[in-house]
Amino acid sequence: MTQPTIPTITAFERSPDGGKGLARDTRVRWALEEAGQAYEVRLVSFAAMKQAAHRALHPFGQVPTYEEGDLVLFESGAIVLHIAQQHEVLLPHDADARARAITWMFAALNTIEPPILDLQTAKILEGDKPWCEQRMPLVKDRIRQRLGELSTRLGDADWLDGAFSVGDLMMVSVLLRLRASGLLDEYPTIAAYVARGEGRPAYQRAFAAQLALNTRKESVPAGNGRA
Ligand code: GTB
Secondary structure, three states: OOOOOOOEEEEEOOOOOOOOOOOOHHHHHHHHHHHOOOOEEEEEOHHHHOOHHHHOOOOOOOOOEEEEOOEEEEOHHHHHHHHHOOOOOOOOOOHHHHHHHHHHHHHHHHHHHHHHHHHHHHHHOOOOOOOHHHHHHHHHHHHHHHHHHHHHHHOOOOOOOOOOOHHHHHHHHHHHHHHHHOOHHHOHHHHHHHHHHHHOHHHHHHHHHHHHHHOOOOOOOOOOEEO
């Protein structure tokens, strides 16, 4: 009998967030944990990410990547979808429910994440620009608009479309990046939704795994550390 291939993902050798779980390998880990799928992690330094060996896996020189036998994937959304397609806990069998779960995944990545990334760009890369202070309320209001709409749709439901799915996994992952801004707290429905996602044992395991790596004492050789 052939042994199943254990996938390998890549992650920051040291995440700039020090283990808050905000780098995009966390969502991939979470999907793998929900699926009960064992995996390996190869840690990559910023320098190694830009070298040819890593760019062969990821054309933009980033993490995460996913390798499973001959299959190589990049883009956290595509990786999570690939994992979800093999596990009903993430994607229901029913064709319509499946299509709706994928729709929520796209909504997380294409409608909710962009204004959140804009806020992070404004804070981290443009914080010293003279116009940044003036622009900030606009950037935050664009996020508030989406959080309000999402809150209305969610109502008093636990998850976006019936049972928990990959749509929720991606939405919660994206929303978590807002925690430090305080914006989540303005929308109790959304804050409770995010807390429900974080409370899932699979998320807890994913978070703990990345935290352990990002708070470890010793370092690993750049580009080829296995965890
Ligand atoms: N669209 C791609 C995807 O979804 O996979 C985006 C991938 C991406 O942005 N990867 C980042 C990366 O490799 C890591 S996650 N950056 C290195 C580079 O581009 O050179 C983004 C990230 C980084 C740091 C934090 N943080 O410290 O809080 C949070 C998120």
